[in-house]
Structure formats: C-alpha cells, structure tokens
Amino acid sequence: MPACQNLNQAPAEAVQVAVSQAADPLVALQEIAAQIALVNAGFVMLLVPATLDPVALAAALPQTLPGTVVFGCTTAGQITPQGYQDNVLLALAFQRRHFRVASLLFKPVAPVSIAAVMARAERLAAQFPATPGRRRLALVFTDGLSKQEDILMAALEAGLRDIPVFGGSAADGLSFDDTFVLHGGAFHGNAALLLLLETDLAFRGLGFHHFEPTDKRMVVTRAVPEDRLVLELNGAPAAAEYARLVGVAVADLSPIIFAENPVLVRNRGSYHVRAIQQIHPGGGLTFLSAIDDGLLLTLGRGKEILRTLDAGLAVTDATGAAPDFILGFDCFLRKLEIEHKGLSAEASARLRDRRVLGFNTYGEQHLGVHVNQTFVGVAFFRPDGDRLP
Template sequence: MNTGPATKEDVAGPVAVQASREAPDLADQLLAGLHAIAPGLVLVFGAAHERLGKLGQALRASLPAECVICGCSSAGEIGPSGYSSDSVVAIGFPKSSFRAHSITLRNLATLPVSEWMTLLRRMHKGFAPAPARSLFGILLVDGVSGQEDALVSTIEAALPAVPVMGGSAGDGLDFRHTSLLAGDEVFSNAAVFLLVETDLAISEVSFAHFSPTETRAVVTAAIPDKRRIVELNAEPAAEEYARIAGIAQQDLTPTEFARHPLMVRMGKHHHVRAISALTEDGGLSLMSSIDTGTVLTLGRSDDMTQGFAEVLESLPRPPLMVLGFDCILRRLALERAGLMNTMSEMFRRYRVAGFNTYGEQHSGMHVNQTFVGMAFLPPASDNETHDAA
C-alpha cells in the first residue's frame, strides 16, 4: 500500500490509498489508510465484478453506516505514485469537510429519461445543499452502454446549476463488460450519480492535447445506436480513415487511433470522437455519439505534458487533491511517446487520483481523450484574501 507522505494539508483534504488488486488482504490495506480520516465518502476504482462486490461488502462492514461507498472497474488507475494497473485505488473524503449522497440510475438501455429527471430533482431537493458550501456532482457510468451522451444531457437539464464531471467505467482494453458499485451492490447497464458538498474551494480542470488540422471528412453512413461509422466520404470508414490519417489499414490499432483522433466542432471548440475498434465490415466503432452528416476533423497531437502542467499551475492555489478522470486513449498515447513516467510524476506533484476511463463527462458533454478533474483547494491565505479585496 502507498498512501504518500502525510502533510498538514492532507488533514482536511481527500486521501488516496492503493493496493494490489490480487492482495489477499486488499480491503484491510485500503481500510488502514481510510480509517485515519474518518471518511464520509469513499470512491473505489480498479476492481471488477465479484471482486468489486466483495470489496464493497468489506468496506461497508468496517466503515461508518453513514459513509457513502461507490466505485467502478477501470482501464487503469491513478494512485499516489501516478499511473498504475492491476491495482485498486480508494479515495477517502473526510466527513469533517465533505457530505455526499448517491443514487443509481438504472436501465440505461431503455433511457427512462423522465424517471431519471424526477429522481435527480428529488435527490437535489432532499440533499438541501448549503449556499455557503461548494456543491458538485460525480457521475460513474457503464462504459460499454453507449448511453453517456443522453445521460449527461439529462443530468444537465435536471440540475443545470450543478457542475458535474465523471468517467465511464473501463474493462482494461477489452471493451466488453464494466462494473459499478453502490454500497455493496455491483451492477452494469446503469450509472451512479453523487451529489457532494464541501467546505473546501473547488475548481474544475480539463485538458485535451489535440488541435484540429485542415483535414475533414463527412460521415456518409452511420449506425447511431451502435456509435458506428459505416462510411466516411462515401468510402468504407476504416479504409478512408486510414487514408486521411496516413496509416496503412492493417496497422490501425488503439494506439494509432489515440494518435490520430477524429474531432467534432461544438461552438468554438473541437472535441474528440474517439475510435475504440474496427468492425468486421470495415467500419469504425466510436466511444461517443455519431450520426450521418456529421463533419469530422482529423486531430493532431500537441504537447501532452507541458500543457497539462500549465492547466494545473493556473489554479489559484496548489490543490489538496485533484479527483481525475483520464481517458485510456490518452494513456496509450503517453505510453507510445515514452512519457508515462513524466505524467506520473506530474500526477504525484499535483496530487491527482482517479482512474482511466472509456470516456469523460463535464460541462454537460460526453467527451474522449481528455483529462477532466475536480481540484480541491485549501483556504486562501490572508495575503491572497487581501490581494483579492
């Protein structure tokens, strides 16, 4: 287990603990770090299926009844030492500074939007947030459901004043079956939504390391409910994508998809529509919504580390922790570029903890190949308060 060095700032902020996924005493290792902060909320990332359920049961049995426990499987973890795999990361939020409540939004396949909106509004009203404290939402969702776009739009419509961010649960690089945890119950085809209130200052963080090129393509045939492009520019999708990206079709892999993303323009900004796999009929499966007629732009990679550091350096104060949701395709691109250790060092420096996702949610959108996070900041110093005045 690695809990990182204890500092004065850690007392009020969240704490991340980590252990090997295969450890026979996994729960005990995690609890050893969590008990010290008396958590009101614990997020668990990395375990899957039956193991996730057993871990949830063990945590539930040893933590206070009022502690909210949620989590999901992942495509990789971000712990006290940076990027890792085959581990479990637990993040404890001390009840002295945090209050949380969760609900499960079930039946993603049927999109019961009206039911969800009723549940979300009732949850917000019952939670009764204090105006003087910071309020935000966390969304964990089945990463192979294909319903994130509709779900995020529903939450945005139901709770427009609440900043919400989160990640799609992962399954390594298999993209087959993901797991979510609420309390000690494990399920799929659903999402877990949390409202969290804190007396700490918060700041949203978002970073994508791509910019648009001049190369564009039109989706001339698609299967929207499967997030699949059948044709680009009236040509078989995989063949045409390989051509515009300058890659031999037989060399198309998740790493190449990560290096050469397709982007869609929304307002003044471009957002990645990441490719997850080739289909047997020569199409492209995406990790976000797509439709016939969409104009896509080929993206190019910018600096993956310096830009990230600049985003976090722009925070008003060094964070106590950043809860991070980082796309697995970003991690693959960093690995190919030999920058995994560099990024892990940055995660340690800025106290980032979270998991690698199949997609990220923020600002009312479902996006890909992006890092999104919520930074928890210590109170402003007397000098800062005086300068602001």
C-alpha cells in the same frame, strides 16, 4: 521535467488515500482499511482495476469496511499518489469534515429515459440543499459500454440546473467486456451512479486535451447511431477511409493509432474529441461518443502532451494557493499515447506534483458534455484556516 517536484509534500487534507496491490479482493480491502481512519470518512470511493473480481470485492465489503458508505467503479488504470498505476485498488476517503454526499443509481441506463433522469436529479437536488457557506457539485460514473453517456449527461444537466457535473465512464482495462459502478454494496452493469456533493472547499473544474484540427475532413455517410458505429466515411468503408487520411494501412490500425490520430467535432467554436474504440467486423469503426449520419469530422493532430498537461493542471485559487488535491478522470487513450511515447515517468511526476488522484476512463463528463481523450477534473482547495505553512 516539471518545474517543481516535491515528492515529500504533505498529504491532502480533505481526502485520505489508500492503495493495495494485493491480487485477492479480501486482502486488498483489508490493506485499504488499515490505511484509512474510517471514523473520519464521510464516504469512500473505490477505483477498481480489471484484475480484481467485482463480485468477490463486493462480498468482502461488509467485513472490511463495515458501516462505511462506499461508491466506485471499474477502471482502465488508477492515478495514485505515485502517478499512473495499473492493477492496484485505489481508495479515496472523503473527509466528513469537508463533504456531505447524496446518491442516485440509474438502472437500467440503456435505454435512457430522459424525463425520468431529469425528474430524479431535480428531486435529489431539492432534497439536498446546500448549507449556507457551502457549494454543491455532482459526480457521475457510467457504465462505459452503455453508449448512453451523451443523452444521460444532457438529461442530468437539465435536471441539476446550475450544479456543475463532472465524471468518467467506468472501464475494463483494454478488454471492453464488462464495466460496473458500485452502489449500495454491489457492482451494477448497465447503470450510472450520480453523487451530489456539498463541500466547504473552493473548487474549480478542469477540462483539456492536446489536439488541434488539421485540414483533413470526413463526413459520416452511413452510421448506426444507437451502436456508435460508423460504416462509411466520405462514401467509402469507414476503416479504409480513416486509414487513408491518417496515412497507414488498414491492417496497421490499432488503439495507439486511434489515440494519436483522433477525429474532432466542432461545437460552438471549440473542438471535442470523438474517440475511436476499435475496428468493427466488416470495416466499420466503433466510437466512444455519439455519432450520426451527416456529422462532419476533422482529423486531429496532437500537440506536445506533457506541455498541455503542465498547463492544464497549473491551477490555483483566488489566493494563489495550489489545490489540496485534484480528482481526475483521464481517458485511457491518453495514457496509451503517453506509454507509447515513453513518457509515463514524466507524466506521473506531474500528476504527483499536482496531487492528482483518480482513474483512466472510457469517456469523460465535463459540464454537461460527454467527451473523449480528454482530462477532466475537479481541483479542490483548502479552506483558509487549513493552509499549509
């Protein structure tokens, strides 16, 4: 169990949190509105479960959150003040006192126009300069089925220059049918949402996974890069070769096998996860990140997931204070592994203790790189005058 667990800790100061388990979109939004002081909200982020109809939810916004700037996306689960939860609508009201926001919608996002993304991001940053004494960061939410996150992130990093970028890919539970981002009162597919934030809070970016490389190697010998599809590994059908290296039958391949046995790519001395989404008809493997012919892959082996969660979330500011809250983007495959191992309650306790709020993604964005099976987050700390006693 965590070293400390204080379920009665005071709520976060810089963000108000509301949760609804209602199955009806209108009722869910009414319950959200009743829990938030909208007059204090600079903007609201809605994190939407696959069980709620996005069209009906958007239609109910004007009467439930009138005059409120609302962004968001669909998800594969929420991280609420209780930890991991499914089938709930989570709203985060970022307090006007601490945050200003500007936004851009990129639609269509597939195919990505690198030059256009760079130019629009650069223009937004120029039009939204930081106030003295405040800092800027960017959040990005992308259609998680667009297969464009890698290129989009490279273009955004170039356009935003020294502004750090974090985010998560919108999801659709475990269905992989449709994923949407929320902007301008409507949900958009084949789109990406960029939020440029200015804040008086100190913040720190987080990014960690729990895998280490093994001695089992694979070379992509036949791929369809635009579809993130690998047809052959080491000259053999991809699913069969992956199953051989893992030590299971092809018929036994499943999301939990993929979650516990990811493939890794080495970049500048660090390993990043290239998560497998599913088996493609014909024996190929569909990935959640960029893939190409000739890419060298290494089979990963998991370390103790709760221990790495403890270490990764144990962040403080310069004074040693814990975060006011952590905005978290946690891969759905991590959650699957945690559930499969019966560790959900213990993981949720840790997320609760560290004030993590966010959602489970189809991919994560960390400082210009699209990654998988990773926890990415931003820890926000209270200003000195707002310290808890």
